[in-house]
Amino acid sequence: MATDITKLGVKATWKDLTEGMIIAGAGTSKDFNTGEWSTEKPEFIEEKCKQCLLCVPVCPDSCIPVKDMKRGAFDYGHCKGCGICVKACPFGAITMEGVK
Amino acid sequence: MAKRDRLSGNEAVAIALRQINPDVFPAFPITPSTEIPQYFASFVANGQVDTEFIPVESEHSSMSAAIGASAAGARSLTATSSCGLAYMWEELYIAASNRLPLALALVNRALSGPININCDHSDSMGARDAGWIQIYAENNQEAYDNMVQAYRISEHKDVRLPIMICQDGFITSHAVENIELLDDEEVKNFVGEYNPENYLLNPECPMAVGPYSITDYYMEAKRNQAEGMSNVSRVVLDVAKEFEGISGRKYGLFEEYCMEDAERAVVMIGSAAGTTKDAIDRLRAQGEKVGLIKIRLFRPFPAEEIAEALKNVKAVAIMDRAESYTNHGGPLGADVMAAMFRARSQALAVNYVYGLGGRDVRVEDMESVFEDLKKIVKDNDAGETYRYLGIRE
Secondary structure, X not given: OOOOHHHOOOOOOHHXXXXXXXXXXXXXXXXXXXXXXXXXXXXEOHHHOOOOOOHHHHOOOOOOOEEOOEEOOOOOOOOOOOOHHHHHOOOOOEEEOOEO | OOEEEEEEHHHHHHHHHHHHOOOEEEEOOOOOOOHHHHHHHHHHHOOOOOOEEEEOOOHHHHHHHHHHHHHHOOOEEEEEOHHHHXXXXXXXXXXXXXXXXXXXXXXXXXXXXXXXXXXXXXXXXXXXXXXXXXXXXXXXXXXXXXXXXXXXXXXXXXXXOOEEEEEEOOOOOOOEEEEEEXXXXXXXXXXXXXXXXXXXXXXXXXXEOOOOOOHHHHHHHHHHHHHHHHOHHHHHHHHHHHHHHHHOOOOOOEEEEOOOOOOEEEEEEOOHHHHHHHHHHHHHHOOOOEEEEEEOEEEOOOHHHHHHHOOOOOEXXXXXXXXXXXXXXXXXXXXXHHHHHHOOOOOEEEEEEOOHHHOOOOHHHHHHHHHHHHHHHHHOOOOOOEEEXXXXX
16 A cells, blocks of 8 residues: 655656545654645744744744744744734834735 | 365355455345354354454444454454445445455345335345445355355455455355355365455554545546456456365356357346246257346456357347336446447347345246246347346236
8 A cells, every 4th residue: 555645745646646535644744844835934034033933833823933032033843834923013114915 | 185064155145255264354234144143153153263253233333343443453244234324325425445355245125115125136236336246146056166265355455445245145145055065174275364464553654544535536536446346357256266275166147058159148147047047948949049147247248258248149038127217227237238339239138127025036937037028039129128027917
């Protein structure tokens, strides 16, 4: 049975899908590139960012990595472009097409 | 050593299940399939099997529990008829699309209404597009033999699809016939152990079953599912060959009776094929070149093989024990005619709806069908292709 979840994506052929769409293995969601579902992505403007980290907990897909109390670049492999982070940012450090 | 016995179709299937000794059997009673879980429950009570027998509150639940058990890694099944199958509708598709190899002992009965408990194929014919393998029996022996072969087909690594083992309500399910049973040990060895590659109760590898598929994947998922179905015919024939080795009984995708030089043929499913064989014997004694194709495997449909078997006939009557309300005939008629069309058949074909709600089909009825075909050949005109047999006009 094919179980390589990293092959899953909008370009995957029917032969690459797992039998019955079964996923065998644990913690596999990080291997699954769901980021390609979205059409728009947020842009991070680092020079405007005060590192308040208000954007981090509101992200439904945990796409804003934090290291040493500082946020890094978006994980576009999982960001679905909901735009919530744009709304949460008090400093205009996140922009996205269609979100004010 | 094979053992001869006198058994009803339900009893024969229940004995096959005792010999298979499946892991989980959830069931809810409905006529005429009730006896299968009833006999089986006595095997459980007597300690003859170590199956987990689950009396549930509905067919929706019996199929759901069978699916859950199968996903968990168990060999499971249930039994039902008619409205019970209708109540499993959603689950039938779940079982097939999740590629869960489980069995359903189906005893064919008319769907309401008018409410009726007798045989026709409207229940399983309605489920023909659910992605299940469907195998039909003419008599009790075939019902038993098909059940013994079921898991070998369903669980095959190239297939992994649920399987419906169908027999005619009351006509085979309750009628007692002489049949030959295999030894318990022979069946056990033939069926073997079920060792799925992935299963929910495997602590080494957690598994997700039935995840959501957005538009980007759904169509590929269905195509992937169809691939399993495309391997079924080969596996059915392989399993049948091996089964012949232990039983001496030969099975194919369908049975051809007197087809070698037949000019007129009937294509049908189920117990009425026995009646048709009697009609053929009578007509053959009078020198008439008539024959029968009795479908065993209906899903997937062996279209090319059937068209090949019909290539020399001048006229064919396809018999449907179910209405399809297309104004053109029933589901078997549609499949056979499509197969003949693709094979560029020049034969004249008509489709009869017969035997609904347990209406008797007599040898004389089938003789009248061959007589109709004779006229069709003579006139070189099929006339009305959508007909009813044995109806009071």
